[in-house]
Amino acid sequence: GQQLNQSPQSMFIQEGEDVSMNCTSSSIFNTWLWYKQDPGEGPVLLIALYKAGELTSNGRLTAQFGITRKDSFLNISASIPSDVGIYFCAGQLFKAAGNKLTFGGGTRVLVKP
């Protein structure tokens, strides 16, 4: 089946820093999505991307749908403590049965001590 490789697996942030993470796939996807999971909660959608090359922002978050349709990245600008959590990329094929998503392994964002 499809696999999504997400990197880095974890990162430490300092307040005010910009951070980025990315996701690559061996297969083409028609939709790329980024979710965030807070401790003890389920993932929540941050950004959805529907076209190759698309760049979309949501507040301090910016995500891009790679031109090859096999990758995506997420940037967080001027990070704040509540950015801590696990970020997941997910890909969806066009008209996937039941709108199924394939998820990456997650990037755990932690605060520098």
Place this chain on the structure above:
Amino acid sequence: NAGVTQTPKFQVLKTGQSMTLQCAQDMNHNSMYWYRQDPGMGLRLIYYSASEGTTDKGEVPNGYNVSRLNKREFSLRLESAAPSQTSVYFCASSGRDLNTGELFFGEGSRLTVL
């Protein structure tokens, strides 16, 4: 504003015991899903139901069964629990007509099998 509700939130089982995880959504969504989350492996799809009356296997269906009881409810059953099924289980739903990829997740059920 309930969204997706899962029960129980925590469960400890002994190997060989059975149990059912319950999920209900109040958003009138057609599609429902069960995922498991393990460290470093993201969310892996166990089973899904594209609409009431249908269920299909996902990536990791072995050892599980599901029932789409009605449009609101989708349950996951472990008939004979194994330590490898220790995980956090998430139920999710999506509106079929949207095809936006937005899944709405419950808060998760943490299962430990001893």
